[in-house]
Amino acid sequence: MQCPHFDAARCRSCTLMGTPYPEQVAAKQRHCREALGERPGLTWLEPVTGPEAGFRTKAKMVAGGTVDRPTLGILDAHGHGVDLRDCGLYPPGLQACLPVLADFVTRAALTPYDVARRTGELKSVIVTQSPDDELMVRLVLRSTEPLARIRKHLPWLRAALPRMVVASVNLLPEHKAVVEGDREILLTEVTSLRMRVNDIDLQLRPQGFFQTSTDVAAALYRQARAWVTEIAPASVWDLYCGVGGFALHCAAPDRDVLGVETSAEAVAGARRSAHEAGLDRVRFAVGDATAFALGAAAAPELVVVNPPRRGLGPELAGWLEASAVRHVVYSSCSTTSLARDLAAMPSLVPRRAQVLDMFPQTAHYEAIVLLERG
Structure with missing residues (x-):
């Protein structure tokens, strides 16, 4: 991708502009592997890429x-x-x-x-x-x-x-x-914009969060769904659920799914999506992820987390470490906080990981990791 604004130094937001795209992806893969360190039994999937230009859903x-x-x-x-x-x-x-x-x-x-x-x-x-x-x-x-x-x-x-x-x-x-x-x-x-991703209609309200690239987001949700389908848990929490992308993709007739998100606007959109899709066993609640987990009477079999850049934090990571949760699907936009959280949850062992290039032309990317209690 070539950009006249970058070449003229009017905008330098795209710090990797001019670097061949395959090199950008390879560097992100190396960075993620180095951040997580050598871990026996961890399988790395091929990176996911999308268009290197014209990919942003929001301006x-x-x-x-x-x-x-x-x-x-x-x-x-x-x-x-x-x-x-x-x-x-x-x-x-x-x-x-x-x-x-x-x-x-x-x-x-x-x-x-x-x-x-x-x-x-x-x-x-x-x-x-x-x-x-x-x-x-x-x-x-x-x-x-x-x-x-x-x-x-x-x-x-x-x-x-x-x-x-x-x-x-x-x-x-x-x-x-x-x-x-x-x-x-x-x-x-x-009041909401319909964001069709895979076979799910997500409802984005004005203050709701949505992933940067729809194509890569679709791949992210498909990967999470594939892992959850393979594990076949009876109960799932989606913490930091946003408009419900992970929760709705993880739905199944014999599975209870609960999404938790601080944004009331996002939860309203997620509830509408579940209702329109006829997913009666998918529910959403407005609340803080950490407070919800710490106050819950029982833990689910599997938890999906997609925290902001700061990560889970010591309280939620500590709760997951001490809980009866068997599997965690962790989607992260910061490998620094991801590595820190993994260190705080040594009983939850990374088994599979994948880099998804949600942000071409920059050093940022998304990573998804499947954790299993050792």
């Missing part, structure tokens, strides 16, 4: 420039907007909607937020594209001041962007380095 575009000439992309070291509407990481359908959204910024008089002066309203535009090419558009604002103008011009946006099925405003009044705030104001009757 998080920081607003810059002016109302009349907005930029959507990143900010440079001086806080000036760098327009990345043609970023090669985004598929054509996602790229095509960005000029329309830039026009909407002008039409609705949404003043881009000036970080240095702490003035303006529009902080970023977040767009997600589904496998069916439908769109979710979220406008991250400092306040509700522009809301009336946004509603006034929303019919124009819907006509100009008919693939948009979900639109919302997210409020982030604080001046801090986070992507979004806690409050979401829906602008459309439809």
